Amino acid sequence: MPQFGFSTQQVHGGVSPAREYGARVAPLHLSAGFVFDDFDQAEGRFAGTVEGYSYTRLGNPTTAAVERKVALLEGGADALLVGTGQAAVALTVMSILQAGDHILSADSIYEGSRNLFEHNLARFGITVDFVRDHNDPAAWERAIRPNTRLLFGEGIPNPKNDLLDVELVARVAHAHGLPLVIDNTLATPYQQRPLELGADVVVHSASKFLAGHGTALGGVVVDGGRFDWGASERPSAPLTEPDPFLEGASFVERFGRDAFMAYARGVSAARLGPAPAPFNAFLIGQGIETLSLRVERQSGSALAIARWLETRDEVESVDHAGLESSPYHALGQRLLPRGQGSVFAFTIKGGQEAARRFSDALTLFSRMTHLGDVRSLVLHPATTTHAHRSAEQLAASGIGPGMLRLSIGVEDVDDLIGDLQRCFERLPALQEEPALAVVS
Ligand SMILES: Cc1ncc(COP(=O)(O)O)c(C=O)c1O
Structure with a gap:
């Protein structure tokens, strides 16, 4: 057709x-x-x-x-x-x-x-x-x-x-x-x-x-x-x-x-x-049958979240080709004009311990080794998918201890940003607290 x-x-x-x-x-x-x-x-x-x-x-x-x-x-x-x-x-x-x-x-x-x-x-x-x-x-x-x-x-x-x-x-x-x-x-x-x-x-x-x-x-x-x-x-x-x-x-x-x-x-x-x-x-x-609807929504939300993350003091870097600051931005506009996907990584200041506390405190994001789901997901590559790699190999690939991978779903983007924001605001106090209950 x-x-x-x-x-x-x-x-x-x-x-x-x-x-x-x-x-x-x-x-x-x-x-x-x-x-x-x-x-x-x-x-x-x-x-x-x-x-x-x-x-x-x-x-x-x-x-x-x-x-x-x-x-x-x-x-x-x-x-x-x-x-x-x-x-x-x-x-x-x-x-x-x-x-x-x-x-x-x-x-x-x-x-x-x-x-x-x-x-x-x-x-x-x-x-x-x-x-x-x-x-x-x-x-x-x-x-x-x-x-x-x-x-x-x-x-x-x-x-x-x-x-x-x-x-x-x-x-x-x-x-x-x-x-x-x-x-x-x-x-x-x-x-x-x-x-x-x-x-x-x-x-x-x-x-x-x-x-x-x-x-x-x-x-x-x-x-x-x-x-x-x-x-x-x-x-x-x-x-x-x-x-x-x-x-x-x-x-x-x-x-x-x-x-x-x-x-x-x-x-x-x-x-x-x-x-x-x-x-x-x-x-x-x-x-x-609903691929384009989901991908368009997920990709738009991912870029909005990446832009928001870039403004946060707690964040060291954001790897998203849709950002003007990305070395892949021009390539993304040329080869992926409908959006650069909804799976990207960001690195939180404070290394693995900060990543652990932040990830455990998220309620709308599911901690999962999966992506492209209607649900938003979060994963810490250095201790999961890439755990078998040496510290040197991880450093060479840019997979740091503070890096978290996000796969953005179709939820309301304001709710997702709200979840992230709440975790950032509570980050200093989170060390002592148990993780919040996951939304069911
Ligand atoms: C880019 C990519 N290719 C291939 C695979 C493997 O797919 P599956 O888990 O369906 O075997 C994955 C899984 O995460 C993936 O992300």
Whole structure:
């Protein structure tokens, strides 16, 4: 539906009234398998020559409706829904790389992706390097190796809101025949469409803004369908080498520019098995229908709160690209004109002890390792997501003991500021007091 706006597409895209009973909402198909009408249909479904579903690990109509919707919203050729965002990242990498290959990633990324690259994939012979100065093309150029097979980054990195120039990194990637994979979890397609900026594959944790209500986990892989896998002088082995299930042809020979998704869906997802529960797919589909409304509201409130935090004497710094003081402000206006997201960090004076007392005193903000929820959330990265890092590593990444990450929800912004203000005002006295009861 290219002629319609984002909000129309998020409601109507990918869904057509069900033939049976005329249900308007994509129905929830809670079925492990699907009946074959006859012997020949079973053979055809396995061969891929007869359309339809056979087994939910390989595909499900509820899941497929969400996949069509996300592909449409991201401007992609096709999308694959999996059980978690972590599975989406792992499956993408494992569909392009093999042992001996190398990933080049921005340094400022979600810690789970970083640990997957650095620790788990290392056991399978895949190595990684991280680019700290992620908007300097020369820094990426210097780190590309003969065995590099993909570049990776996040448009709005978590937790520091230190935006990535996706266009710039895509140019570097393509100059070396490499695909760029962007995790678009924090920006969502409402605020940034990485495929339009040159990225080749987009991944999401659908558990966050897409689902939106903190009830379901999910992940999405979106293929732009434009990368020329066959022409690269740094070819992906899984996609370009002969495959026994294709009578010796490669995925590129058989599927051309759709080779990546054909492999990700038909081989990686089918054999590694990260299928989403159809019920979760249903909840994610429901969430996406209000995505733009939530993101617009959350992002506007986040900027208002960041601006307010900047005026407070108790605050050392605020990491939000929407602030005129941010080194990422100009980039944010250019690449994220609809707002720079609602997940950002601020650093309170007084280090970890002040952060602890402040966080414990909040009543509207839930202390949670989650983001993109309708509820506002708070987390202390240095003692949770980043606790395994050394003090030197934390300092180098700008994750200090006084830093708190906020994920702003859809509550009234004045109430959120009121909660923060009350905690600041009481900060000196809080040391002696127990935490207040959380709003139920
Ligand atoms: C940017 C980003 N990518 C991926 C993930 C992993 O997603 P999930 O928790 O759905 O596995 C997260 C989780 O916080 C995230 O923030």
